[in-house]
Amino acid sequence: MTIREMQKILDAQFLYGEELEDVDAEFVFSADMMSDVLAYCGKCSVLMTGLCNPQVVRTAEMLDIVCIIFVRGKMPDEHMLALAMEKGIAILATEHYMFTACGLLYEHGLRGGA
Amino acid sequence: MGDQLIFTYDIDGSDFTRAGEASSSVKNKLKMLGVNSEIIRRVAIAMYEGEINMVIHADGGQITVTVSDDDIVMVLADRGPGIPDIGKAMQEGYSTARPEVRSLGFGAGMGLPNMKRYTDQMEIDTVVGKGTTITMKVAF
Numbered sequence: 001m002t003i004r005e006m007q008k009i010l011d012a013q014f015l016y017g018e019e020l021e022d023v024d025a026e027f028v029f030s031a032d033m034m035s036d037v038l039a040y041c042g043k044c045s046v047l048m049t050g051l052c053n054p055q056v057v058r059t060a061e062m063l064d065i066v067c068i069i070f071v072r073g074k075m076p077d078e079h080m081l082a083l084a085m086e087k088g089i090a091i092l093a094t095e096h097y098m099f100t101a102c103g104l105l106y107e108h109g110l111r112g113g114a
Numbered sequence: 115m116g117d118q119l120i121f122t123y124d125i126d127g128s129d130f131t132r133a134g135e136a137s138s139s140v141k142n143k144l145k146m147l148g149v150n151s152e153i154i155r156r157v158a159i160a161m162y163e164g165e166i167n168m169v170i171h172a173d174g175g176q177i178t179v180t181v182s183d184d185d186i187v188m189v190l191a192d193r194g195p196g197i198p199d200i201g202k203a204m205q206e207g208y209s210t211a212r213p214e215v216r217s218l219g220f221g222a223g224m225g226l227p228n229m230k231r232y233t234d235q236m237e238i239d240t241v242v243g244k245g246t247t248i249t250m251k252v253a254f
Contacts, residue, residue, distance in 0.1 A: 035222035038159055039206075039231070051219045055166070058134035059219075062141065062158040064151070079131070087138075 010094040017090030027113030034059040116183040127174025137162040156232040164190040196242035
């Protein structure tokens with residue numbers, strides 16, 4: 001599924017990286033603890049989280065994540081967006097809660113991968 | 115013996131938002147050196163966990179990364195409180211991090227186990243009240 005498709009399914013805002021809209025992803029990991037993301041993210045290339053601080057972008061960078069989806073209406077600040085821009089990581093933000101957002105993507109064929 | 119490349123970083127323990135800059139720098143350098151991407155990922159994750167630990171537990175420290183023909187060695191040295199019980203600290207889920215650290219997404223008790231998981235060799239040299247030096251090796 002492309003990042004653009006995820007954005008539409010989640011009714012999300014594209015905060016950065018529209019030029020990455022055609023990047024394809026198969027596996028998503030969702031968590032608020034970055035320690036768990038680092039431990040279990042495995043082959044996932046999309047990170048869904050309700051945590052909103054610069055270490056989310058750093059964690060994504062270490063794991064070669066291509067897109068971060070912020071749930072529950074969390075909005076990254078300018079500093080975080082600048083960091084995402086520097087690292088080439090697309091940023092989406094949706095009002096959906098984590099469970100719903102995961103369910104919607106799962107329904108459309110994405111899977112969790114570890 | 116072939117050439118070695120050595121990178122050193124002073125880790126600022128006072129600014130959580132900057133934690134990870136050294137790991138990011140190493141990741142970029144290894145990419146430029148053409149190192150295998152899976153190796154880079156393992157080094158980056160292990161070093162990042164260690165760097166975060168240095169900031170949240172030890173008020174910073176110094177990291178030295180040596181890239182040689184056979185392996186990448188990371189030495190993370192701090193003058194923090196030391197680890198009183200390494201056995202406990204290596205258990206997944208055991209953490210002494212403050213609640214505010216957990217609210218930042220860390221301190222789930224996965225740091226040291228992750229560092230071990232992603233490296234081929236890890237040694238912890240710690241003295242309570244003096245500091246901790248962690249040496250990690252990832253072989254090519």
